[in-house]
Amino acid sequence: MMNxxxxxxxxxxxxxxxxxxVHDAGDRIKLDAMxxxxxxxxxxxxxxxxxxxxxxxxxxxxxxxxRLKARIRASFGLAADQPLxxxxxxxxxxxxxxxAVAGPDVTLLAPEPGFAMYRLIAAATGxxxxxxxLNAADFSLDIDAMLAAIERERPAVVFLAWPxxxxxxxxxxxxxxxxxxxxxGIVVIDEAYHAFAGNSCVDLLAEYAHLIVLRTxxxxxxxxxxxxxxxAAGDWIEQFDKQRLPYNLGTLNQLAADAILARHELLDEQxxxxxxxxxxxxxxxxxLSGVQVWPSDANFLLxxxxxxxRVYAGLLERxxxxxxxxxxxxxxxNCLRVTVGTPEENDAFLEALRTSL
Ligand code: PMP
Numbered sequence: 001m002m003n004x005x006x007x008x009x010x011x012x013x014x015x016x017x018x019x020x021x022v023h024d025a026g027d028r029i030k031l032d033a034m035x036x037x038x039x040x041x042x043x044x045x046x047x048x049x050x051x052x053x054x055x056x057x058x059x060x061x062x063x064x065x066x067r068l069k070a071r072i073r074a075s076f077g078l079a080a081d082q083p084l085x086x087x088x089x090x091x092x093x094x095x096x097x098x099x100a101v102a103g104p105d106v107t108l109l110a111p112e113p114g115f116a117m118y119r120l121i122a123a124a125t126g127x128x129x130x131x132x133x134l135n136a137a138d139f140s141l142d143i144d145a146m147l148a149a150i151e152r153e154r155p156a157v158v159f160l161a162w163p164x165x166x167x168x169x170x171x172x173x174x175x176x177x178x179x180x181x182x183x184x185g186i187v188v189i190d191e192a193y194h195a196f197a198g199n200s201c202v203d204l205l206a207e208y209a210h211l212i213v214l215r216t217x218x219x220x221x222x223x224x225x226x227x228x229x230x231x232a233a234g235d236w237i238e239q240f241d242k243q244r245l246p247y248n249l250g251t252l253n254q255l256a257a258d259a260i261l262a263r264h265e266l267l268d269e270q271x272x273x274x275x276x277x278x279x280x281x282x283x284x285x286x287x288l289s290g291v292q293v294w295p296s297d298a299n300f301l302l303x304x305x306x307x308x309x310r311v312y313a314g315l316l317e318r319x320x321x322x323x324x325x326x327x328x329x330x331x332x333x334n335c336l337r338v339t340v341g342t343p344e345e346n347d348a349f350l351e352a353l354r355t356s357l
Protein backbone atom coordinates (compact mmCIF):
# COMPACT_ATOMS: atom_id res chain seq x y z
CA MET A 1 0.00 0.00 0.00
CA MET A 2 1.14 3.52 -0.83
CA ASN A 3 1.02 4.69 2.76
CA UNK A 4 3.08 1.78 4.10
CA UNK A 5 5.72 2.52 1.53
CA UNK A 6 5.71 6.19 2.51
CA UNK A 7 6.03 5.33 6.19
CA UNK A 8 8.86 2.95 5.39
CA UNK A 9 11.01 5.20 3.19
CA UNK A 10 10.46 8.76 4.45
CA UNK A 11 12.79 9.63 7.34
CA UNK A 12 11.13 9.66 10.79
CA UNK A 13 12.15 13.32 11.32
CA UNK A 14 10.37 14.29 8.11
CA UNK A 15 7.28 12.24 8.96
CA UNK A 16 7.10 13.97 12.34
CA UNK A 17 7.59 17.50 10.95
CA UNK A 18 5.02 19.89 9.46
CA UNK A 19 5.64 22.05 6.42
CA UNK A 20 6.44 25.70 7.22
CA UNK A 21 3.16 27.60 7.21
CA VAL A 22 2.97 31.05 5.66
CA HIS A 23 -0.33 32.87 6.10
CA ASP A 24 -1.93 34.14 2.91
CA ALA A 25 -2.54 37.85 3.44
CA GLY A 26 -5.20 37.99 0.69
CA ASP A 27 -5.96 41.68 0.20
CA ARG A 28 -5.07 42.54 3.77
CA ILE A 29 -2.30 44.95 4.76
CA LYS A 30 0.68 42.66 5.10
CA LEU A 31 2.78 43.42 8.18
CA ASP A 32 3.73 39.88 9.18
CA ALA A 33 7.03 39.04 7.47
CA MET A 34 9.55 41.88 7.96
CA UNK A 35 9.38 42.86 4.31
CA UNK A 36 10.28 46.36 3.17
CA UNK A 37 6.88 47.89 2.25
CA UNK A 38 8.28 49.92 -0.66
CA UNK A 39 8.60 48.57 -4.21
CA UNK A 40 11.80 48.64 -6.27
CA UNK A 41 12.57 52.36 -6.81
CA UNK A 42 10.92 53.70 -9.98
CA UNK A 43 14.27 55.06 -11.20
CA UNK A 44 15.49 51.47 -11.61
CA UNK A 45 12.56 49.73 -13.22
CA UNK A 46 13.25 50.54 -16.89
CA UNK A 47 16.89 49.53 -16.52
CA UNK A 48 15.88 46.30 -14.83
CA UNK A 49 13.38 45.46 -17.55
CA UNK A 50 15.95 45.79 -20.32
CA UNK A 51 18.62 43.91 -18.35
CA UNK A 52 16.31 41.03 -17.59
CA UNK A 53 14.91 40.81 -21.11
CA UNK A 54 18.44 40.49 -22.52
CA UNK A 55 19.48 37.81 -19.99
CA UNK A 56 20.88 34.57 -21.50
CA UNK A 57 18.28 32.24 -20.03
CA UNK A 58 19.31 29.36 -22.28
CA UNK A 59 22.54 29.14 -20.25
CA UNK A 60 23.05 28.14 -16.64
CA UNK A 61 23.80 31.00 -14.27
CA UNK A 62 27.35 31.79 -13.11
CA UNK A 63 27.74 29.12 -10.40
CA UNK A 64 30.14 31.34 -8.45
CA UNK A 65 28.04 34.53 -8.90
CA UNK A 66 31.34 36.40 -9.22
CA ARG A 67 29.91 39.70 -10.38
CA LEU A 68 27.30 39.80 -7.65
CA LYS A 69 29.86 38.88 -4.98
CA ALA A 70 32.07 41.79 -6.07
CA ARG A 71 29.03 44.08 -5.96
CA ILE A 72 28.09 42.86 -2.48
CA ARG A 73 31.63 43.45 -1.18
CA ALA A 74 31.60 46.99 -2.59
CA SER A 75 28.05 47.83 -1.46
CA PHE A 76 28.51 46.62 2.11
CA GLY A 77 32.04 47.90 2.68
CA LEU A 78 33.67 44.46 2.84
CA ALA A 79 37.32 43.90 1.93
CA ALA A 80 37.87 43.19 -1.78
CA ASP A 81 39.20 39.71 -0.90
CA GLN A 82 36.55 38.84 1.75
CA PRO A 83 35.52 35.21 1.10
CA LEU A 84 31.74 34.97 0.54
CA UNK A 85 29.16 32.29 -0.08
CA UNK A 86 25.79 33.24 -1.55
CA UNK A 87 22.56 31.44 -0.77
CA UNK A 88 18.99 31.34 -2.00
CA UNK A 89 18.06 33.49 0.97
CA UNK A 90 20.02 33.21 4.19
CA UNK A 91 17.68 30.31 5.02
CA UNK A 92 19.65 28.28 2.51
CA UNK A 93 22.93 29.27 4.14
CA UNK A 94 21.63 28.11 7.53
CA UNK A 95 20.70 24.82 5.86
CA UNK A 96 24.13 24.54 4.21
CA UNK A 97 25.87 25.05 7.56
CA UNK A 98 23.60 22.51 9.23
CA UNK A 99 24.12 19.94 6.45
CA ALA A 100 27.89 20.32 6.67
CA VAL A 101 27.97 19.43 10.38
CA ALA A 102 24.90 17.17 10.68
CA GLY A 103 24.81 13.98 12.71
CA PRO A 104 22.75 12.33 15.46
CA ASP A 105 25.30 13.36 18.12
CA VAL A 106 25.72 16.90 16.81
CA THR A 107 24.03 19.82 18.56
CA LEU A 108 23.04 23.20 17.18
CA LEU A 109 22.32 25.77 19.89
CA ALA A 110 20.51 29.11 19.89
CA PRO A 111 18.91 31.47 22.40
CA GLU A 112 15.12 31.45 22.56
CA PRO A 113 12.78 32.92 21.62
CA GLY A 114 14.69 33.15 18.35
CA PHE A 115 14.46 32.53 14.63
CA ALA A 116 12.48 29.30 14.14
CA MET A 117 14.55 28.05 11.19
CA TYR A 118 17.52 27.14 13.40
CA ARG A 119 15.44 24.54 15.20
CA LEU A 120 13.54 23.40 12.09
CA ILE A 121 16.70 22.97 10.01
CA ALA A 122 18.49 21.15 12.84
CA ALA A 123 15.59 18.66 12.93
CA ALA A 124 15.41 18.38 9.13
CA THR A 125 19.12 17.59 8.86
CA GLY A 126 19.04 15.02 11.65
CA UNK A 127 20.98 16.90 14.34
CA UNK A 128 20.02 17.79 17.89
CA UNK A 129 18.90 21.27 18.87
CA UNK A 130 19.26 23.05 22.21
CA UNK A 131 17.39 26.28 22.96
CA UNK A 132 18.52 28.52 25.85
CA UNK A 133 15.99 30.98 27.25
CA LEU A 134 16.72 34.70 27.12
CA ASN A 135 16.11 36.87 30.18
CA ALA A 136 12.36 37.38 30.44
CA ALA A 137 12.28 41.12 31.15
CA ASP A 138 14.32 42.52 28.27
CA PHE A 139 15.24 39.48 26.14
CA SER A 140 18.94 40.00 26.81
CA LEU A 141 21.23 36.97 26.70
CA ASP A 142 21.21 34.98 29.94
CA ILE A 143 24.97 34.68 29.75
CA ASP A 144 25.34 32.21 32.65
CA ALA A 145 22.72 29.92 31.11
CA MET A 146 24.35 30.26 27.68
CA LEU A 147 27.82 29.44 28.96
CA ALA A 148 26.50 26.50 31.00
CA ALA A 149 24.61 25.14 27.96
CA ILE A 150 27.69 25.53 25.74
CA GLU A 151 29.74 23.62 28.31
CA ARG A 152 27.09 20.89 28.62
CA GLU A 153 26.07 20.52 24.96
CA ARG A 154 29.41 21.22 23.21
CA PRO A 155 27.46 22.54 20.19
CA ALA A 156 28.99 22.37 16.71
CA VAL A 157 27.14 25.59 15.89
CA VAL A 158 25.80 28.45 18.01
CA PHE A 159 23.39 30.77 16.19
CA LEU A 160 22.94 34.34 17.42
CA ALA A 161 20.54 36.54 15.48
CA TRP A 162 21.78 40.09 15.96
CA PRO A 163 19.31 41.88 16.13
CA UNK A 164 17.23 38.95 17.30
CA UNK A 165 13.95 37.89 15.69
CA UNK A 166 11.27 38.07 17.12
CA UNK A 167 12.44 40.26 20.00
CA UNK A 168 14.09 43.03 17.93
CA UNK A 169 17.03 43.70 20.28
CA UNK A 170 20.76 43.30 19.81
CA UNK A 171 22.52 41.29 22.48
CA UNK A 172 25.23 43.08 24.42
CA UNK A 173 28.48 42.84 22.47
CA UNK A 174 30.50 41.73 25.50
CA UNK A 175 28.08 38.86 26.07
CA UNK A 176 28.36 37.96 22.37
CA UNK A 177 32.16 37.90 22.69
CA UNK A 178 31.95 35.62 25.73
CA UNK A 179 29.78 33.20 23.74
CA UNK A 180 32.23 33.30 20.81
CA UNK A 181 35.16 32.68 23.14
CA UNK A 182 33.45 29.79 24.94
CA UNK A 183 32.10 28.02 21.84
CA UNK A 184 33.91 24.80 20.87
CA GLY A 185 32.57 24.95 17.29
CA ILE A 186 31.50 27.84 15.07
CA VAL A 187 29.38 30.83 16.01
CA VAL A 188 27.02 32.18 13.37
CA ILE A 189 26.03 35.82 13.83
CA ASP A 190 22.89 36.23 11.75
CA GLU A 191 22.65 39.90 10.80
CA ALA A 192 19.42 39.68 8.78
CA TYR A 193 18.30 43.03 10.25
CA HIS A 194 21.63 44.78 9.92
CA ALA A 195 20.25 47.59 7.74
CA PHE A 196 18.11 48.81 10.64
CA ALA A 197 20.67 48.33 13.40
CA GLY A 198 23.77 50.11 12.17
CA ASN A 199 26.80 48.28 13.51
CA SER A 200 27.90 44.82 12.57
CA CYS A 201 30.03 41.91 13.77
CA VAL A 202 31.84 41.74 10.42
CA ASP A 203 34.84 43.46 12.01
CA LEU A 204 35.10 40.58 14.51
CA LEU A 205 35.90 38.18 11.64
CA ALA A 206 39.51 39.34 11.81
CA GLU A 207 39.62 38.50 15.50
CA TYR A 208 37.82 35.14 15.60
CA ALA A 209 38.59 32.51 12.96
CA HIS A 210 35.51 30.46 13.94
CA LEU A 211 33.01 33.28 13.37
CA ILE A 212 30.53 33.26 10.47
CA VAL A 213 28.43 36.33 9.62
CA LEU A 214 25.17 35.97 7.68
CA ARG A 215 23.32 38.78 5.94
CA THR A 216 20.36 38.91 3.58
CA UNK A 217 19.01 41.28 0.95
CA UNK A 218 15.47 40.29 1.98
CA UNK A 219 14.78 42.91 4.64
CA UNK A 220 16.43 45.58 2.53
CA UNK A 221 13.63 45.46 -0.04
CA UNK A 222 14.56 42.42 -2.14
CA UNK A 223 12.79 39.55 -0.36
CA UNK A 224 11.52 38.27 -3.72
CA UNK A 225 15.05 37.77 -5.04
CA UNK A 226 16.00 35.28 -2.32
CA UNK A 227 19.64 36.27 -1.83
CA UNK A 228 21.63 35.93 1.35
CA UNK A 229 25.36 35.94 1.92
CA UNK A 230 27.86 34.46 4.33
CA UNK A 231 31.16 36.13 5.19
CA ALA A 232 33.80 33.99 6.92
CA ALA A 233 37.37 32.83 6.73
CA GLY A 234 38.21 31.11 3.44
CA ASP A 235 38.69 27.63 4.91
CA TRP A 236 35.13 27.59 6.30
CA ILE A 237 33.68 28.99 3.06
CA GLU A 238 35.51 26.26 1.11
CA GLN A 239 33.84 23.52 3.17
CA PHE A 240 30.36 25.05 3.09
CA ASP A 241 30.65 25.60 -0.67
CA LYS A 242 30.82 21.81 -1.13
CA GLN A 243 27.35 21.58 0.38
CA ARG A 244 25.86 24.20 -1.97
CA LEU A 245 24.04 23.16 -5.14
CA PRO A 246 26.03 24.51 -8.12
CA TYR A 247 23.33 26.79 -9.59
CA ASN A 248 21.56 27.91 -6.43
CA LEU A 249 21.05 31.50 -7.60
CA GLY A 250 19.22 32.03 -10.90
CA THR A 251 20.52 34.38 -13.58
CA LEU A 252 17.63 36.85 -13.21
CA ASN A 253 18.17 37.08 -9.46
CA GLN A 254 21.90 37.67 -9.82
CA LEU A 255 21.38 40.33 -12.49
CA ALA A 256 18.62 42.15 -10.64
CA ALA A 257 20.49 42.19 -7.32
CA ASP A 258 23.64 43.50 -9.01
CA ALA A 259 21.76 46.31 -10.76
CA ILE A 260 19.79 47.32 -7.67
CA LEU A 261 22.80 47.25 -5.33
CA ALA A 262 24.63 49.47 -7.82
CA ARG A 263 22.08 52.10 -6.74
CA HIS A 264 22.30 51.26 -3.05
CA GLU A 265 21.50 54.85 -2.05
CA LEU A 266 17.92 54.37 -3.30
CA LEU A 267 17.44 51.50 -0.84
CA ASP A 268 19.06 53.55 1.91
CA GLU A 269 16.32 56.17 1.45
CA GLN A 270 13.70 53.47 1.98
CA UNK A 271 15.51 52.24 5.10
CA UNK A 272 15.55 55.81 6.48
CA UNK A 273 11.79 56.06 5.95
CA UNK A 274 11.28 52.71 7.74
CA UNK A 275 13.43 53.84 10.68
CA UNK A 276 11.43 57.06 11.06
CA UNK A 277 8.20 55.05 11.01
CA UNK A 278 9.59 52.55 13.51
CA UNK A 279 10.07 55.38 16.02
CA UNK A 280 6.60 56.78 15.34
CA UNK A 281 4.97 53.35 15.72
CA UNK A 282 6.91 52.67 18.91
CA UNK A 283 5.76 55.95 20.45
CA UNK A 284 2.16 55.32 19.40
CA UNK A 285 2.16 51.79 20.87
CA UNK A 286 3.74 53.02 24.08
CA UNK A 287 0.88 55.49 24.49
CA LEU A 288 -1.82 52.78 24.33
CA SER A 289 -3.01 51.42 27.64
CA GLY A 290 -2.92 47.64 27.82
CA VAL A 291 0.05 47.50 25.43
CA GLN A 292 3.66 46.83 26.39
CA VAL A 293 6.14 47.43 23.56
CA TRP A 294 9.86 46.65 23.52
CA PRO A 295 12.55 48.79 21.87
CA SER A 296 13.70 47.55 18.45
CA ASP A 297 16.88 47.67 16.38
CA ALA A 298 15.08 45.96 13.49
CA ASN A 299 12.19 46.71 11.12
CA PHE A 300 9.53 45.26 13.40
CA LEU A 301 8.20 45.75 16.92
CA LEU A 302 7.33 43.15 19.52
CA UNK A 303 4.44 44.05 21.80
CA UNK A 304 2.27 42.42 24.46
CA UNK A 305 -1.46 42.83 24.92
CA UNK A 306 -3.83 41.31 27.46
CA UNK A 307 -5.47 38.88 25.01
CA UNK A 308 -3.34 38.23 21.93
CA UNK A 309 -5.83 35.81 20.33
CA ARG A 310 -8.62 38.38 20.46
CA VAL A 311 -6.44 41.26 19.23
CA TYR A 312 -4.95 39.17 16.41
CA ALA A 313 -8.43 38.11 15.25
CA GLY A 314 -9.66 41.71 15.52
CA LEU A 315 -6.82 42.95 13.35
CA LEU A 316 -7.47 40.24 10.75
CA GLU A 317 -11.14 41.19 10.66
CA ARG A 318 -10.15 44.80 10.08
CA UNK A 319 -7.86 43.86 7.20
CA UNK A 320 -4.42 43.80 8.85
CA UNK A 321 -2.17 40.71 9.03
CA UNK A 322 0.59 40.70 11.66
CA UNK A 323 2.34 37.79 13.38
CA UNK A 324 0.96 36.07 16.45
CA UNK A 325 3.77 34.78 18.67
CA UNK A 326 1.55 33.90 21.60
CA UNK A 327 1.79 30.13 22.06
CA UNK A 328 5.16 29.77 20.32
CA UNK A 329 7.32 30.22 23.46
CA UNK A 330 6.66 30.67 27.19
CA UNK A 331 8.39 34.07 27.18
CA UNK A 332 6.07 35.33 24.44
CA UNK A 333 2.82 35.06 26.32
CA ASN A 334 0.24 37.36 24.66
CA CYS A 335 2.90 38.77 22.31
CA LEU A 336 2.40 39.96 18.76
CA ARG A 337 4.91 41.25 16.21
CA VAL A 338 4.24 43.95 13.66
CA THR A 339 6.50 44.78 10.72
CA VAL A 340 6.99 48.50 10.07
CA GLY A 341 5.03 49.43 6.93
CA THR A 342 4.41 52.64 5.02
CA PRO A 343 2.96 55.57 7.03
CA GLU A 344 -0.51 54.74 5.62
CA GLU A 345 -0.21 51.05 6.51
CA ASN A 346 1.00 51.89 10.01
CA ASP A 347 -1.91 54.28 10.52
CA ALA A 348 -4.34 51.58 9.40
CA PHE A 349 -2.69 49.11 11.80
CA LEU A 350 -2.87 51.53 14.73
CA GLU A 351 -6.50 52.32 14.01
CA ALA A 352 -7.39 48.61 13.77
CA LEU A 353 -5.40 47.89 16.95
CA ARG A 354 -7.16 50.61 18.95
CA THR A 355 -10.54 49.14 18.09
CA SER A 356 -9.38 45.55 18.69
CA LEU A 357 -7.84 46.00 22.15
N1 PMP B 1 17.59 35.16 9.82
C1 PMP B 1 16.67 35.79 10.54
C2 PMP B 1 17.00 36.20 11.95
C3 PMP B 1 15.41 36.06 10.01
O1 PMP B 1 14.48 36.67 10.75
C4 PMP B 1 15.12 35.66 8.67
C5 PMP B 1 13.80 35.92 8.00
N2 PMP B 1 12.71 36.00 8.75
C6 PMP B 1 16.12 34.99 7.97
C7 PMP B 1 17.34 34.76 8.57
C8 PMP B 1 15.89 34.45 6.59
O2 PMP B 1 15.87 35.41 5.62
P1 PMP B 1 16.05 35.09 4.09
O3 PMP B 1 16.01 33.60 3.89
O4 PMP B 1 14.92 35.78 3.43
O5 PMP B 1 17.37 35.66 3.70
